Amino acid sequence: MNNNNKVTNDIDAIPSLVQSKRQIDRYNLDIDAQAILVASRLMAAGAKLGHASEIHFSRFGLSTGRYRLLADLEDNEGEELPSQLAEHLGVTRATVTGLIDILERDGLVSRRSSSDDGRQRSVILTEEGAKKLREMAPEHFARLEAMVGLLNIEERSVFLDLLGRVTQGISALTGELGSETKGKHQ
Amino acid sequence: MNNNNKVTNDIDAIPSLVQSKRQIDRYNLDIDAQAILVASRLMAAGAKLGHASEIHFSRFGLSTGRYRLLADLEDNEGEELPSQLAEHLGVTRATVTGLIDILERDGLVSRRSSSDDGRQRSVILTEEGAKKLREMAPEHFARLEAMVGLLNIEERSVFLDLLGRVTQGISALTGELGSETKGKHQ
DNA sequence: ATATAATGATTAGGAACCTAACTATATAAG
């Protein structure tokens, strides 16, 4: 059929240990191949999850970013400033402006100029926006829970711990060389 | 100074357990808050890693995708078809075309028409491309290793295992509801 | 042999995010 332009289920895209070993050996580097594998796998997982997330939210007429904005609004009594949203979501204010534009066009959110500071324009969750969140909650959370369904309670704790430490380590990619354990001491 | 448009170090963007609990309680759902937390944290980590990765590779005049293409070429004797590359990298052929365009413009790769099948145009790693890989290898792998430096050998194994199972679970986001343990049995 | 299908790569256009520059308001300094 026309499955020729499908991304082949990512099955072949999973990095293997031999691949990592080969790359390291090629340049005679003193590097732990398993460490490279962890990094590569996390990267692949992140990309795959990001893509899956967009598909998931598109079922409700949303994107990942727009859902997160709505959810954050709901967590803050339905009203926030764009700059607060940007900080909470970990994106730039420019991105927030774009997210709001579409959410406002779709009636899920509205803008209101602030009285005390003329520069601020607070964002408000509309009744329709709240309804959208209410309607999608059961399926949304059920799917998220199912996603980690292959891990038992204890494994989830362990995973959170390990993931947290690797996440700290991400700064090793962006920071100066040799300062890998910088983010937090220890 | 002008750190006002920085993404605030992502520190406030880390999802917390109370946040997850609140969201679930709001709709009286029977969902494990920790499961939601795992999903949210993985998502945040993936986004952060993706961003850091782009910064990392930009130091060498590359993007994540273009580096991965070069590395895959190197892993395959310096010659591959675009369709193979697409499969290995887990992206579409259209994306590969774009990656090749820039790599070719920069002289790291060249295209050659196949003799046996006129539709195919194989991609070849140039000497300059190989040199680029050679030069960046030490720093690149050192940084990757440093990234997981907060985990010891055993923890890396555990993390790989758990990450693998969560990655399998990602299909729960995109597949039909109720088929969460589909990818592999149990 | 010739019309039809499939296939490999490309092009065209879209979505999500970014940085940098801009507008309008507010605050501080002389």
Next chain:
DNA sequence: CTTATATAGTTAGGTTCCTAATCATTATAT
């Protein structure tokens, strides 16, 4: 009180990836 500076939000334009449509070749079916 006027000028300089900082801040909130927006706009403009770029990057990476995507889907869908197109072009050129090859394979298949009458």
